Amino acid sequence: MLRTTTFAVATLALSTLVSAQVGEEKHKTEAKVPADATMWKPSLSPEGGLAGVAGINSSPMRPADRTHILEAMSEYSRRYGPFSRPGARGLYERFPIFPVGGREWEDLIMFNYVDVDSADGTLQDWNCGGRYTYDGSYTNSAWIKSFDHQLIGVPVVAVLDGTVTQVRDSEPDQNEVPGDGLTNYIGIHHGGDRYCWYESLKQGSASVEVGDEVRAGQQIAQVASSGSTDWPGLRFSTWEPTGNVDEWIPVEPYAGSCNPGQSGWENQVDIPVGAKCRDFGITTTNLNTFFADEIYSWRPPLEGSITLDHDRLWLWTYATDIGILSTYRMQFYDPSGNLNFDTGTEWMNFSSTSYRQFITWFVWDIPGLHTIPGTWTVNMIVNDNPYINFPLEVLEPGTILPNRPPENVLTTISPQNASTDDVLTCRVYTLDVNEPDWDLVRYRYTWSVGGRVLRNTISAGLADHLPRLEGCDGAVVECQVIPSDGVLNAPTAIAKVRLSGESSGDSNCDGNVDIVDLLVILNEWGSCSICSGDHNQDGEVDITDLLIVIAGWG
Secondary structure, three states: OOOHHHHHHHHHHHHHHOOOOOOOOOOEEEEEOOOOHHHOOOOOOOOEEEEEEEEEOOOOOOHHHHHHHHHHHHHHHHHHOOOOOOOOOOOOOOEOOOOEOOOEOOOEEEEEOOOOOOOOOOOOOOOOOOOOOOOOOOOEEEEOOOHHHHHHOOEEEOOOOEEEEEEEOOOOOEOOOOOOOOOOEEEEEOOOOOEEEEEOEOOOOOOOOOOOEEOOOOEEEEEEEOOOOOOOEEEEEEEEEOOOOOOEEEEOOOOEOOEOOOOOEOOOOOOOOOOEEEEEEEEOOOHHHHOOOOOOOOOOOOOOOEEOOOOOEEEEEEEEEEOOOEEEEEEEEOOOOOEEEEOOOEEEEOOOOOEEEEEEEEEEOOHHHHOOOEEEEEEEEEOOEEEEEEEEEEEOOOOOOOOOOOOOOEEEEEOOOOOOOOOEEEEEEOOOOOOOOOOOOEEEEEEEEOOEEEEEEEEOOOEEEEOOOOOOOOOEEEEEEEEEOOOOEOOOEEEEEEOOOOOOOOOOOOOOOOHHHHHHHHHOOEEOOOOOOOOOOOOEEOHHHHHHHHHOOO
16 A cells, blocks of 8 residues: 555645656756655654655757757868768668767666657657657767766767867856857768767867867767756767758668668667666765755765664665656665565656656665664665665764775677777676765776777776777787776776787787887787787797797888
8 A cells, every 4th residue: 555655745746747748948856845854754654755756858959059060061061062962871881889988878878869750849759759859859869977977077989980070169068057058069071971960068178170080989079068958968960961062951870660771870779668777876965955956967965874873864866767657666674684674666756757867866764774783785676677776884873984996897898800990899887886885986998909008098988989990900909997986996807809800910009010019929928818919819829929920020
């Protein structure tokens, strides 16, 4: 049976939300109970429950932004000559990566796709859902989780080889509410009829200038929330001409029932189904007070533990794809593994609207959390499906839990059968709770070939990209990833891939076969699975590999 607390909150949510639309142009608190918990906690539910919810809808790009893009592309084509003849979608070179250092639908939330319904007043996304777009949308928008992630940095990279045609790099980049100014952007002509626009960039982060030639996977900037947006991320758009030099149309590279044909991506990532936890945390800070200004783009307070004499325990979660009339259930297990408290099934979204992004916070005053110290386990279920399971450290009063490093991660390099023509991607895979103190984790990516470092960067993203390595046939590429909470590091995760082709003996791909390559041979001598010095790829670094280096010397 639903308790009175939840029914009261649900009633308020229903009256507030019933008229809400997915395509709203601003953040809006969908339901919020009074800040003073005693005003809404009835005697039947002294433990607490749902304290507030907020559906998140970021503002669409202003018409002025689209007009500015069209003018810039037309000016470029008039100055340098028209692009090649237009062709049907799918005839172009496909995009090998999404141009952000992250993983789609993991740490990158695909907030909007292109509106493939060209009529005014109607909208449709590529998979016929209609929820992940707005009327007139021309971008594929990928949001990172918070401004805190933006401060660490998440790179934007070129999606294909091309020529930089436009750069704006001076606009403010941390808008908490939609702004009226232009966004920071980079325009790149990717050859033929393809022109791409990278928007919402961090002020001062552009690493390219007009006229520069860029390679696919090369970093060009960092994500932010410049212009009319109020959430950090990248707005990426693809444009093709209609045949008239002054007429351009945005195209949707994602293919589906409402956008048939070949996908514009080499590896298209589909929209996931069902609610999924994107971030989570615990705190003793009053979250009703924290969210009183209805700004949700900063990560809420987090604490690694609570003490028995805490006032109330607050929990918050950032989720995607919360459907209508969604429910939750929390189960609190004490350190002995006994079920100490079970909320039962309660309403999480008592409305007729589904939400792409959704922040929810709860407050609990559970007697066992004031009397039983140790490591508790909390299990949260949403819509009868597993949502998150996490440890809750409960300490004696006055006890301080030392800072703990992040958990170990796994990393891979793709594509697995890579060649010198491929953009390489190093992906990080983590546990649901990758930081025992709930700290924000950043990752140091170090790419190297034969000990020569090619790229070294710190990012809040779960992936990093490396442009193709011309002239490095047979080389071994290594990606080292070090997770850190800013103070303590987790163990280094290492992934390697060997590029196809026959090695010339140039282990570090610097264009010379010299003493450095000889030292690589000597250092790796013996059996080896994937080693830079194993030039004939037989699993042994031996005299044969030494002879290959000598033969290629110079």
